[in-house]
Amino acid sequence: MRALILGGTREAREIASLLQQDNWHVTSSLAGRVKQPALPVGEVRIGGFGGPAGLVTWLLKEKVEVVIDATHPFAERISISAAEATRATGVPLIALHRPAWQAGERDQWIPAGSMEEAARIAARRFHHIFLTIGRQQLAAFAKDPHNLYVIRCVDPPEVTLPRRHRLILSRGPFTLENEKQLMRDNQIDCLVTKNSGGELTRAKLDAARELGIPVIMVERPELPGGPQVRTVHTAQEAREAVYEV
Numbered sequence: 001m002r003a004l005i006l007g008g009t010r011e012a013r014e015i016a017s018l019l020q021q022d023n024w025h026v027t028s029s030l031a032g033r034v035k036q037p038a039l040p041v042g043e044v045r046i047g048g049f050g051g052p053a054g055l056v057t058w059l060l061k062e063k064v065e066v067v068i069d070a071t072h073p074f075a076e077r078i079s080i081s082a083a084e085a086t087r088a089t090g091v092p093l094i095a096l097h098r099p100a101w102q103a104g105e106r107d108q109w110i111p112a113g114s115m116e117e118a119a120r121i122a123a124r125r126f127h128h129i130f131l132t133i134g135r136q137q138l139a140a141f142a143k144d145p146h147n148l149y150v151i152r153c154v155d156p157p158e159v160t161l162p163r164r165h166r167l168i169l170s171r172g173p174f175t176l177e178n179e180k181q182l183m184r185d186n187q188i189d190c191l192v193t194k195n196s197g198g199e200l201t202r203a204k205l206d207a208a209r210e211l212g213i214p215v216i217m218v219e220r221p222e223l224p225g226g227p228q229v230r231t232v233h234t235a236q237e238a239r240e241a242v243y244e245v
C-alpha cells in the first residue's frame with residue numbers, strides 16, 4: 001500500500017511512523033523551508049511538486065493510493081494543490097485539520113484576519129512586540145520604525161525586518177517558565193501569533209495569559225474541503241481513515 005504524506009508538522013511525522021508500523025510504503029514530502037528539518041521515518045522527498053499539475057504527475061508515476069495532507073494549517077497553497085490533484089486523479093485525500101486554539105476567560109486575544117492587519121494593530125497599540133509567526137511574513141511589520149520587535153524563528157529571516165528588532169533563533173519546544181522569562185526580560189506588551197493549534201507551541205499563550213499580555217491572534221485561512229476530502233483531527237484518526245477511503 002502506497003501513501004504520500006504532505007508534511008512539515010509533528011502530526012505528519014506521527015502518521016509516517018504509524019503507517020510504517022502497518023507496513024505501508026510511505027513517502028513524506030517537505031517543502032524544504034527549514035535548513036535542518038525534523039525528519040519522519042521512511043522515505044522523504046524535499047521540494048515543491050510544481051503546482052497541482054506537478055503533483056498529479058507525481059501521484060500517477062508513483063502509483064500513490066492515498067494522500068494525507070498533514071501540512072500546517074497556514075500552508076494554504078499546498079493544501080489547495082492536494083485537493084486539486086486528488087480530484088483530478090481520483091486518489092483519496094485525507095486532510096488533517098489540527099484543532100484551532102480557543103480563547104479562555106482570562107485570555108486577552110485580539111483577532112486579526114491577516115498578517116497585515118496584525119501588523120497595523122501591533123504598531124498602533126503596542127511597544128514591545130513579540131513575533132512568533134515564522135520568518136516568511138515578517139516584512140509585514142517592517143514599516144514600523146518606532147516600536148521594538150522581538151522576533152523568534154528557527155532559521156535567519158531573509159526579508160526586511162523592522163528597524164528596531166531583537167532576533168532569537170530557536171526551535172523550541174518552550175516551557176511556560178521559558179516563555180514567561182523571555183516576555184519579562186524583553187518587557188513584552190503584546191504577542192503576535194498565528195492560530196496554529198497544537199500543544200507544541202502553546203506555552204506562549206499560557207505565559208501571555210498569566211502575565212496579562214494581549215495576544216494578536218491571526219486567524220486561519222479557509223482550507224479546501226468538499227465531498228472527496230475526508231477530514232480528521234489527529235494522527236491516529238488519519239491512520240484509521242486510510243482503511244476507510
Ligand code: NAP
Nearest residue numbers: 007008029030031047048049050051071072075076077078
Ligand atoms: P504553502 O504556502 O502552502 O506552499 C507554497 C509552495 O511550497 C507550494 O505551492 C508547494 O510548491 C511547496 N510546498 C509546501 N509544502 C510542501 C510539502 N509539504 N511538500 C512539497 N512541497 C510543498 O506552504 P508554506 O506555508 O510555505 O509551508 C511550507 C511547509 O512548512 C509545509 O510543509 C508546512 O507544513 C510547513 N510549515 C508551515 C508553517 C506555516 O506557518 N506556514 C508552519 C510550520 C510548518 P509547489 O506548488 O511547487 O508544489
